[in-house]
Amino acid sequence: MEEMLNGFLFAWLVTLSLATIAVAQDDQSGFISIDCGIPAGSNYTDRITGLSYTSDVGYVSGGVSNSISLIYQSNSPERLFLTVTSFPLGTKNCYTLTPAQGIFGKYLIRASFLYGDYDGTGQLPNFDLYIGENYWDTVTISNASIPIRKEIIYTPSTDYITVCLVKTDTTTPFISALELRPLNITIYPTLSKSLELYARLNFGTLTNQYIRYNYDAYDRIWMPFLWDTKAIINTTQDVLENTYRVPSAIMSTAVTPDPLTATNESVSFYWTANNITERYYIYMHFAEVVEVPVTQIREFNIYINDNLFYGPMSPNYLSTTTVYTVSPGYGVERYDIVINKTAISTLPPLLNAVEIYREI
Known part of the structure; x- marks a missing residue:
């Protein structure tokens, strides 16, 4: 089932409690x-x-x-x-x-x-x-x-x-x-000097808490997105950071299609622009959180508005991979993100976290 991100977002209305997780950064x-x-x-x-x-x-x-x-x-x-x-x-x-x-x-x-x-x-x-x-x-x-x-x-x-x-x-x-x-000067590459946060979402969390410093080294605030139509998978082990330094507390959980309710084996969501001139960048963070048997494979393609954006990819076990747009999307009212399993994949896709920015 496709999930709409609008309505959850934004002027960043902060009504949630702050996660009090063990110190990770100082x-x-x-x-x-x-x-x-x-x-x-x-x-x-x-x-x-x-x-x-x-x-x-x-x-x-x-x-x-x-x-x-x-x-x-x-x-x-x-x-x-x-x-x-x-x-x-x-x-x-x-x-x-x-x-x-x-x-x-x-x-x-x-x-x-x-x-x-x-x-x-x-x-x-x-x-x-x-x-x-x-x-x-x-x-x-x-x-x-x-x-x-x-x-x-x-x-x-x-x-x-x-x-x-x-x-x-x-x-x-x-x-x-x-x-x-x-x-880090190398992350969030953009054609613009300014990117305004539209959404920064933690998928697969079981709590109504947001996570920031001292878990996130950059003090980004990760908002929980409780996705009722998706199954949650997670690990108790640490997930290695990449240059984006998304904390293990975020990357150790993910959503995947619920086999009991899913009508298809994809993860999809969308948001709508206030006007078609707005330019958006998206950053998706993936990590495999279950040990996939050698007889199985999790592989998927990522589409933006029906155009193949990235893939095929298989997320690394307990290690973060970030996939992002290098130039902004614009000129449309609605942005549909669909993550589909490939023909050879035996497991459905997953998604751990996403960030969306609007160019100023």
């Missing part, structure tokens, strides 16, 4: 972790992720520090959402980040927002987000208690990066947290 070199609104000179280590956060004083000027209202504080999923910096003055207010790698780096940048009626007005904000001089996205708060995250992979043209909040109506822009993570 290297925050190059990380910039800003908790907006905490006092100047203060810092702390988050007890769940182990990430070290600092005040935004010195990264931006003109902001006003506030705490979200008490009724929302008790329900806040993470400490970084308890305070905000708001910008009642000026049309455009910018944070300046100076990562160690400068112009030679590629970075994951994430901006987080929880309104929490910090100003006591109950007036839900709406404003634009820019990176450098380029429009990134619009932040539309539709629920005071639900956090929103916006994420981008960015290759700068200068040694510093500006993230700007731009006032577009009578409401006041604000921000809860701003995070930068250095990436």
Whole structure:
């Protein structure tokens, strides 16, 4: 059965609990972790992720520090959402980040927002987000208690990066947290300097928890996708990372057609574009999680909108393989991904995780 990814996605509405899995990474070199609104000179280590956060004083000027209202504080999923910096003055207010790698780096940048009626007005904000001089996205708060995250992979043209909040109506822009993570320069190849996250999904998970640092070395946030029509296969052994460094906690589970309910032996899903000019990149992560007997084979082809994209492939046992588009897909309203078993395959296809990005 084909699964629709829209509806699950996105402005990145974060209502799930954070996975508390054993420490796997402890290297925050190059990380910039800003908790907006905490006092100047203060810092702390988050007890769940182990990430070290600092005040935004010195990264931006003109902001006003506030705490979200008490009724929302008790329900806040993470400490970084308890305070905000708001910008009642000026049309455009910018944070300046100076990562160690400068112009030679590629970075994951994430901006987080929880309104929490910090100003006591109950007036839900709406404003634009820019990176450098380029429009990134619009932040539309539709629920005071639900956090929103916006994420981008960015290759700068200068040694510093500006993230700007731009006032577009009578409401006041604000921000809860701003995070930068250095990436391996060779991953997420693209024709563009900016890729906005559309989806990053963990298939085969049995929990309603998302996984991030300190399991993921790049602090990507992996959202669970509970696929009712698929069977789950998994392993208790570690799955080796490739250059994309998708953590074993993600790659040790996968979905495959359920022999009891499947009408065909494929894994398929789709999403729809807001308009046909949008350009998408997709990254699919595969690993065999069961030891396939020598008498059997798992082999499949991957199709995008009925065109053979990759294959045939047989995923490696306990080792990650990433398959991705080198140029963007565009010009259509709907993107159908179908993973079909080949004629010689005795086992159905599997899929462990997927990432979809939209070119800015």
